[in-house]
Amino acid sequence: MTYSVPYHDGPVYGVVNVPGSKSITNRALVLAALANGPTRLNHALFSDDSRILMTALSAVGYAVIPDEVNSAVEVIGAQIEPLQQRAEHDLFVGNSGTSARFLTALLALGQGVYRLDGVARMRERPLGDLLATLRVMGVDVRDLLGTGCPPIEIRGAGLPGGTVSIRGDESSQFVSALLMAAPYAKNPMRIEILGELVSEPYVEMTRSMMAAFGVQVVRRGNVFEVPLGAYHANAVYDIEPDASGASYFMAAAALCGGEVTLSGLTRESLQGDVAFADVLLQMGCAVSFSAEGITIARGEESLRGVDVDLFHLSDTVPTLAAIAPFASSPVTIRNVANIRLKETDRIAACVAELRAFGVEVEEFADGMRIFPCANLREDVSVKTYDDHRMAMAFSLLGMRVRGTKILDPMCVSKTFPTYYEHFEKLLDIS
Numbered sequence: 195m196t197y198s199v200p201y202h203d204g205p206v207y208g209v210v211n212v213p214g215s216k217s218i219t220n221r222a223l224v225l226a227a228l229a230n231g232p233t234r235l236n237h238a239l240f241s242d243d244s245r246i247l248m249t250a251l252s253a254v255g256y257a258v259i260p261d262e263v264n265s266a267v268e269v270i271g272a273q274i275e276p277l278q279q280r281a282e283h284d285l286f287v288g289n290s291g292t293s294a295r296f297l298t299a300l301l302a303l304g305q306g307v308y309r310l311d312g313v314a315r316m317r318e319r320p321l322g323d324l325l326a327t328l329r330v331m332g333v334d335v336r337d338l339l340g341t342g343c344p345p346i347e348i349r350g351a352g353l354p355g356g357t358v359s360i361r362g363d364e365s366s367q368f369v370s371a372l373l374m375a376a377p378y379a380k381n382p383m384r385i386e387i388l389g390e391l392v393s394e395p396y397v398e399m400t401r402s403m404m405a406a407f408g409v410q411v412v413r414r415g416n417v418f419e420v421p422l423g424a425y426h427a428n429a430v431y432d433i434e435p436d437a438s439g440a441s442y443f444m445a446a447a448a449l450c451g452g453e454v455t456l457s458g459l460t461r462e463s464l465q466g467d468v469a470f471a472d473v474l475l476q477m478g479c480a481v482s483f484s485a486e487g488i489t490i491a492r493g494e495e496s497l498r499g500v501d502v503d504l505f506h507l508s509d510t511v512p513t514l515a516a517i518a519p520f521a522s523s524p525v526t527i528r529n530v531a532n533i534r535l536k537e538t539d540r541i542a543a544c545v546a547e548l549r550a551f552g553v554e555v556e557e558f559a560d561g562m563r564i565f566p567c568a569n570l571r572e573d574v575s576v577k578t579y580d581d582h583r584m585a586m587a588f589s590l591l592g593m594r595v596r597g598t599k600i601l602d603p604m605c606v607s608k609t610f611p612t613y614y615e616h617f618e619k620l621l622d623i624s
């Protein structure tokens with residue numbers, strides 16, 4: 195199946211209500227399950243990644259009741275009680291990094307035998323540092339192919355806790371996973387991050403959300419201390435719109451001109467990816483934050499190139515790469531080596547697909563430089579490498595280049611199944 199991107203040479207105007215954040219939904223599912231009673235998650239995301247986690251939590255015995263019509267999920271928190279069952283479980287994590295990493299630490303709290311596996315790409319996505327840290331604590335966890343990736347098997351006997359260290363530069367999800375499980379360890383946990391911590395706002399998101407469920411993590415520089423305790427249920431927990439998903443609509447306004455408001459997102463968001471608005475500001479857009487949301491506007495002024503370090507907001511790299519050829523000077527994206535380990539190697543994928551349009555791109559080990567291009571090649575079929583962000587990002591470029599098609603467009607279902615509806619609605623009203 196392919197998606198023919200509607201050609202659109204005018205500005206775009208509108209208010210976009212993107213679905214709930216994947217990162218917040220998947221954390222809220224874990225925290226609510228580990229809490230001491232029912233929590234209703236409002237504005238939850240229903241996508242592959244959240245369904246995978248809901249299914250896995252249900253499989254090990256948590257009551258997770260989806261109410262998809264109302265974009266809500268009812269979770270009956272049971273602390274670690276379901277994990278006390280000495281049963282065997284085979285769990286599927288697809289290509290959901292958050293599910294794989296969060297479950298690995300969560301299941302180490304249990305007494306069962308848990309095998310966790312995913313799609314072929316998940317068998318290449320790292321878990322090794324997290325496994326090593328769990329092993330140091332005494333957890334019996336094996337990578338069944340000896341690759342440091344799924345499939346893994348955990349023979350649960352509870353999480354010993356204590357002082358551990360973990361590398362921070364490969365994935366912040368390892369740290370978030372340990373933090374969320376930590377209150378139920380046998381001893382208070384002290385987690386020291388070695389080296390730089392990538393995607394740091396996601397770890398701060400974890401801390402804030404743990405606090406909202408009643409557990410305060412003390413942070414001193416690179417050390418996180420988690421007290422023993424139990425999460426408190428929240429009668430209702432509201433999930434913010436997904437800021438990474440919003441980045442496509444912010445970029446649409448930057449690319450086409452016009453004015454787009456991303457409803458429900460604020461400067462105070464738990465999501466670091468709202469800072470993508472600042473990247474667009476540097477490129478010459480007007481950015482404003484109001485009670486309604488974040489508004490990105492561009493009038494007659496041209497889109498300028500930019501030189502940015504996206505270490506902490508690397509999910510927005512494809513978004514920026516896809517609009518970069520339309521800037522008046524080069525766009526340089528730095529310090530994102532870890533995106534080679536995501537759904538696909540995102541540096542290689544962006545470089546290859548931009549070059550397919552005839553765009554000049556320099557590839558670095560940890561980034562890329564994209565040069566302005568006046569005549570992009572028409573009728574290109576964009577490969578998406580089973581990566582939702584490639585599909586969404588290159589639909590933007592396609593608005594400005596006739597005949598652009600997106601191959602395997604429904605890979606967007608990983609985080610944003612309704613993406614094309616929102617995209618076409620914005621074009622229809624513009």
Ligand SMILES: O=C(O)C1=C[C@@H](OP(=O)(O)O)[C@@H](O)[C@H](O)C1
Pocket residue numbers: 216217218291292364365366367370392393396508509532
């Ligand atoms: O914790 C999270 O929810 C996420 C952290 C980031 O991953 P890394 O920490 O692996 O960069 C991000 O790319 C991912 O989409 C979601």
Ligand SMILES: C=C(OP(=O)(O)O)C(=O)O
Pocket residue numbers: 289290291292293509536537583609
């Ligand atoms: C990298 C991503 O997801 P995850 O690591 O959760 O699979 C993403 O959504 O861009």
